[in-house]
Amino acid sequence: MKPLSPICSVTTSTPVLSSRNLTLHFDQGRTKALNGVDIEIIEGEFVAVTGPSGCGKSSLLNLIGTLDQASSGELFFRQQPYSSMTDLSEFRREQVGFVFQSFHLIPTLTTLGNVLLPTVGRAGDHNATARATALLQQMGLESRLDHFPSQLSGGERQRVAIARALINDPTIILADEPTGSLDSENASHVLDVIANMRLRKSLTVVMVTHDPNVAARADREICMRDGKIVTDNGVNL
Amino acid sequence: MNLLRFAFDNLTRRPARTTLTLSAIALGIAAIVALTAIAWGFEASWQKANDARGTDLIVTKLASENTMPSPFVAEKVRPDLLKLPHVQEVVGLLSEMLTVSYDAPPMFVFGWQFDSYLWDHLQLIDGRWPQSPDDAVIVIGTLAAELLQKKTGDTIEIEGVALPVAGIFQSSALVENGALILPLLQVQQLTDKPGKVNVLNLQLDASATTTDVAHIKAQVRATLPGFVAITSGELVSQNAVVRISKAMSNATILIASLVGALVVFNTMLMSISERTREIGVLLALGWHPRTVIKLIISESAMLTLAGGIIGILLGILLTIGLEHIELMRGKIDGLFSPPFLLAVLGLSIILGILGGLYPAIKAARTHPSQALRQE
Ligand SMILES: Nc1ncnc2c1ncn2[C@@H]1O[C@H](COP(=O)(O)OP(=O)(O)OP(=O)(O)O)[C@@H](O)[C@H]1O
Numbered sequence: 001m002k003p004l005s006p007i008c009s010v011t012t013s014t015p016v017l018s019s020r021n022l023t024l025h026f027d028q029g030r031t032k033a034l035n036g037v038d039i040e041i042i043e044g045e046f047v048a049v050t051g052p053s054g055c056g057k058s059s060l061l062n063l064i065g066t067l068d069q070a071s072s073g074e075l076f077f078r079q080q081p082y083s084s085m086t087d088l089s090e091f092r093r094e095q096v097g098f099v100f101q102s103f104h105l106i107p108t109l110t111t112l113g114n115v116l117l118p119t120v121g122r123a124g125d126h127n128a129t130a131r132a133t134a135l136l137q138q139m140g141l142e143s144r145l146d147h148f149p150s151q152l153s154g155g156e157r158q159r160v161a162i163a164r165a166l167i168n169d170p171t172i173i174l175a176d177e178p179t180g181s182l183d184s185e186n187a188s189h190v191l192d193v194i195a196n197m198r199l200r201k202s203l204t205v206v207m208v209t210h211d212p213n214v215a216a217r218a219d220r221e222i223c224m225r226d227g228k229i230v231t232d233n234g235v236n237l
Numbered sequence: 238m239n240l241l242r243f244a245f246d247n248l249t250r251r252p253a254r255t256t257l258t259l260s261a262i263a264l265g266i267a268a269i270v271a272l273t274a275i276a277w278g279f280e281a282s283w284q285k286a287n288d289a290r291g292t293d294l295i296v297t298k299l300a301s302e303n304t305m306p307s308p309f310v311a312e313k314v315r316p317d318l319l320k321l322p323h324v325q326e327v328v329g330l331l332s333e334m335l336t337v338s339y340d341a342p343p344m345f346v347f348g349w350q351f352d353s354y355l356w357d358h359l360q361l362i363d364g365r366w367p368q369s370p371d372d373a374v375i376v377i378g379t380l381a382a383e384l385l386q387k388k389t390g391d392t393i394e395i396e397g398v399a400l401p402v403a404g405i406f407q408s409s410a411l412v413e414n415g416a417l418i419l420p421l422l423q424v425q426q427l428t429d430k431p432g433k434v435n436v437l438n439l440q441l442d443a444s445a446t447t448t449d450v451a452h453i454k455a456q457v458r459a460t461l462p463g464f465v466a467i468t469s470g471e472l473v474s475q476n477a478v479v480r481i482s483k484a485m486s487n488a489t490i491l492i493a494s495l496v497g498a499l500v501v502f503n504t505m506l507m508s509i510s511e512r513t514r515e516i517g518v519l520l521a522l523g524w525h526p527r528t529v530i531k532l533i534i535s536e537s538a539m540l541t542l543a544g545g546i547i548g549i550l551l552g553i554l555l556t557i558g559l560e561h562i563e564l565m566r567g568k569i570d571g572l573f574s575p576p577f578l579l580a581v582l583g584l585s586i587i588l589g590i591l592g593g594l595y596p597a598i599k600a601a602r603t604h605p606s607q608a609l610r611q612e
């Protein structure tokens with residue numbers, strides 16, 4: 001798979017995600033995982049989030065994906081405040097796809113079963129299996145449909161996880177160190193898949209990474225420190 | 238993607254734990270099935286005996302708290318009963334539970350009024366019936382013959398007196414098949430209860446309605462202090478043994494259900510705490526908390542339903558086994574009605590839902606980001 005140029009994909013300038021003075025505190029405020037984050041992400045952007053360990057990268061992703069609730073401040077999805085959402089699980093199911101460093105596949109389910117997980121309880125979804133099979137085919141996993149996670153390589157597992165994130169055609173992909181558990185060859189393959197899918201489906205991708213080479217694949221790099229954004233695409237804030 | 242299939246796979250990934258829980262549920266259900274079938278079967282078998290005899294009403298002492306109603310002198314009440322409207326026959330009966338052989342369990346010995354309708358429903362297989370009230374012979378049921386290994390012409394010792402077996406009969410009621418029957422007079426003499434019976438059986442004429450039956454009951458209560466007239470069903474359900482066995486079966490249902498629900502509760506709690514991270518993943522993928530509840534409840538209900546099915550089979554085997562051990566033969570006749578077995582299956586599912594409810598709610602409340610941080 002040949003990596004495609006990322007720049008040309010930004011077609012619109014409406015922010016799909018934005019935040020205002022976002023904070024996330026733990027231990028009654030003693031730990032400030034996020035300490036006033038303002039961010040605006042345009043539809044179709046591929047954003048890399050970097051920064052030292054503990055600076056709040058995963059925390060930011062969790063807030064965007066509604067896995068955690070902000071201590072203060074507000075997040076917006078297409079101008080709609082998160083606080084007005086009534087069904088967070090529906091938002092996660094329909095708009096967000098998660099990819100994790102440690103894959104988080106369910107060991108008792110096959111490749112196909114894992115990819116179909118986000119379609120459980122989705123009313124009127126009749127062609128889920130066809131979609132899953134097509135996605136897995138695009139990722140070169142057509143011969144692995146009935147394999148269990150333990151029978152797959154790291155790179156294959158992460159591609160299954162990406163297919164799972166894409167099954168419901170989300171708006172945003174949130175990837176937390178998606179290449180963190182992979183060797184450089186598999187890492188680059190997985191990144192190719194993300195870049196390729198992103199263009200095909202005009203996805204917004206927010207990806208946390210330690211690796212400058214990985215970050216370089218994105219359109220934009222946000223660097224965080226101590227719960228704050230310090231540089232945005234090389235520009236000091 | 239099938240939720241039930243997923244639930245099933247989650248159960249099979251811990252085969253040892255699932256098998257243990259399943260066994261506990263199955264044993265509890267088996268105990269419920271066996272004890273209830275025996276208690277109800279016991280009642281039904283006596284009921285059947287009374288129905289087969291053609292008895293409409295039974296007159297007995299009011300306070301019959303023993304396994305057998307207390308004996309009383311028949312002639313004190315018999316003439317009064319015969320004067321009641323619609324009463325055609327009043328027949329005395331004396332029942333005892335006696336040891337008649339050292340290598341057989343205690344057996345029912347019935348003294349039946351000679352020349353009464355009581356004998357009519359029995360079918361003689363071999364030998365002859367007693368010829369008069371003074372005929373000191375025994376007829377025995379087919380099961381009693383087998384248990385005692387006696388045939389026509391042999392003798393059986395009752396209360397120290399050796400009596401000849403005149404014949405062998407067959408009855409539609411198990412209790413009678415396992416019993417020894419003599420003319421009433423003979424049992425009264427053998428047990429030293431001259432003139433006494435423990436029940437009087439009333440046969441009414443065909444024109445008697447339920448209102449007439451109620452009227453007779455009221456008359457007996459009013460004119461014969463200390464006595465009651467009841468239907469055979471009432472007599473059986475008031476019998477101390479029937480009441481005790483029913484109480485035991487109810488207690489077993491309660492205890493086994495409680496233990497079953499607790500076992501499932503514990504298993505499911507263990508299972509979800511092991512899978513916290515996985516449940517976090519499901520929630521992150523957009524599963525509604527309701528779907529998580531459905532998954533966990535499906536798992537626990539599947540577990541108890543399987544336990545219930547195995548338990549029912551085990552319970553039936555257990556009852557059949559008990560029916561065949563020497564001590565119990567002829568005394569229990571397990572009753573497995575389809576509605577009862579369906580109710581037990583329903584109970585198993587309810588146990589799964591109850592036991593799985595809290596773990597399911599707990600799982601649905603999993604905090605996704607914290608669950609995902611877990612190693
Ligand atoms: N549930 C929690 N309870 C307490 N502290 C937490 C919790 N989650 C995160 N933190 C703290 O918040 C800070 C930010 O954590 P976060 O996971 O966002 O960092 P990160 O940038 O993703 O780090 P890494 O690169 O190591 O993954 C850290 O100091 C972390 O210890």
Ligand SMILES: [Mg+2]
Nearest residue numbers: 057058059176
């Ligand atoms: Mg992190």
